[in-house]
Amino acid sequence: MAKEISKAVVKRMPRYYRYLGELLDDGVERISSKDLSKRMRVTASQIRQDLNNFGGFGQQGYGYNVKYLYDEIGKILGLDQKHNIIIVGAGNLGQALANYTKFEKLGFDIIALFDVNPSLKGKDIRGIKIHMLDELDEFCQENRVDIAALTMPKSKADETAHHLVKLGVHAIWNFAHVDLDLDDEDVVVESVHLSDSLMRLSYDIVQKRS
């Protein structure tokens, strides 16, 4: 079923999940597409259309069961499973990611950081150990690693990504300022390009001024 979902809908799913989580926290059990629409600032028809992709969890006149919808979207997003993450690059950004307790709540466990900087050797972030990069191979052989977050300079990112794939890591969360050349590899990549985001903001600023 989930295979036929368009990329645009998938992009919106995390946002639905986030809002439904907030409703749950607020103790809301049912919500109409109209109320959800107001809260999320998308049209009610868009919401109905999006959620219909998943077999439509709404009941006419009763609205959506928040907990059920939250769980179902969670399953579709793979959040009913645990994902082990390693962070390659334990600079500020890597450490910032390791400090997010939010990720754990979503089922993403950060199990190790790696760096080449000897001054970080033996240190840890919230009990998550910083290893030296030369321990990476052994670590990946001894532990299940589902996702590698690359928070390292772009010069080494591509090489490291290929090496990780060889070690059996099939998902890369890429923060390096480069598009990884992994098209032929059996791997999924999600990139967060901070400079690109800043440039889009800059474009909007110029547009607003003119």
Add this chain to the structure above:
Amino acid sequence: MAKEISKAVVKRMPRYYRYLGELLDDGVERISSKDLSKRMRVTASQIRQDLNNFGGFGQQGYGYNVKYLYDEIGKILGLDQKHNIIIVGAGNLGQALANYTKFEKLGFDIIALFDVNPSLKGKDIRGIKIHMLDELDEFCQENRVDIAALTMPKSKADETAHHLVKLGVHAIWNFAHVDLDLDDEDVVVESVHLSDSLMRLSYDIVQKRS
């Protein structure tokens, strides 16, 4: 002219700018849409179509002048101007952003960080001072602030964003795990939702496995 450009094209512009910058670094003066297409992994016709939006900088048979195209896209993205950024929230993520020298090269100068944590008082990141949050009003009155990056917990993000708008800051780079409620305000917002990105990666992992 730039006003008519579609959102999809704008989203791709930073990537063009990034690749053209790399070509410049490599000493490449001219490039055909075909070669640029190979490098960027988009079709040559997509490239021609995208760049035609800006009056078309290519000459039939001669390809694109890399430097000219780089500069023109830079202007469209507002990168020919300086932008002053403040970072509100000097935790790991805020400090990571302050440490990116890349942003300066693009014309984004980080001029101050703010936090409520007294242990950060008087400290600095690469010479960029960390102020206490109660100095924010005075700072914004005395300095031109073009962009505020919000790297603070979501509970305070919305309130802080509204306060910043009142202080005359009309662009928000939002890292808080919340969609800011600023629709009625005269402000542009660009959000980086890290958890959403991680959930999309998780979705792709599940799809690949099934």
